[in-house]
Amino acid sequence: MSTRPANLNPTPSALKTILVVEDEVLIRLAIAEYLRECGYKVHEATHAAEAVAVLESPEVSVDIVFSDVVMPGEMDGFGLARWVRANRPGVEVILTSTVDRSAEVAGMLCEAGPLMKKPYEPQNVVERIKQLLAKAGRA
């Protein structure tokens, strides 16, 4: 018997690709595997520079970037969101951060896009992805 959440499309989008950007390896592994179980193709990046390399690659097509805000390196999640908006305007971005960090950076949210508070439920991440894909007409 399937225990997949009832609101998940059984094959939501074999061709939809999510880029997960998260420096905490076990968190990245968990959410990336969950998204794969839900039928998405998932690429993993450990920080923003890796994410940019993936997004710039002609071999890779990405529909949604799901990124932590706080990451090592020169560019954080907000910087990555700005880069995506400037260079890959068709790609949607979902940012995630801890509650205290969310409050701290609340003023930047309008510019950067939706933000999910950590810890997040993976089902909610999928719901947000589906909403963004539907909004973009790519569901």
Place this chain on the structure above:
Amino acid sequence: MNAAKITPLRPPTALSVLVVEDDVLTRCAIADELRSDGYRVLEASSVADAVAILGTVPVHLVFVDLHVPGPRDGLRVARFAQDLHLPPRIILTSGKVRPEDLPEAAEFGPFVVKPYLITRVLDLIRTTLDPAGN
């Protein structure tokens, strides 16, 4: 995260491969091909990430670049893997040294010199995990 709510799309007996590679596009390419082949693929870009995964998730094979960032680089990952209760198979790779330059590498398993063809790496992983070809 509630793993009990997840219905795996891959076979429940899928073999797991840990790819330890700091070049994200190389890692993506290898990981994609392995997933297409039915493997569960775990990705690490550093020694610390690889050790964290090996200490948490059962892994059947580690494909590790010798020059990932971290103290004592990929050999440390190989040694950590080798010392696990159920040690995975190990395949080393490098674009900077050749196997003859690093004799201690021979104790771990096959050595793939970069640049490599992904199809050949996949063949090597298949045969390393299943020498009988079943």
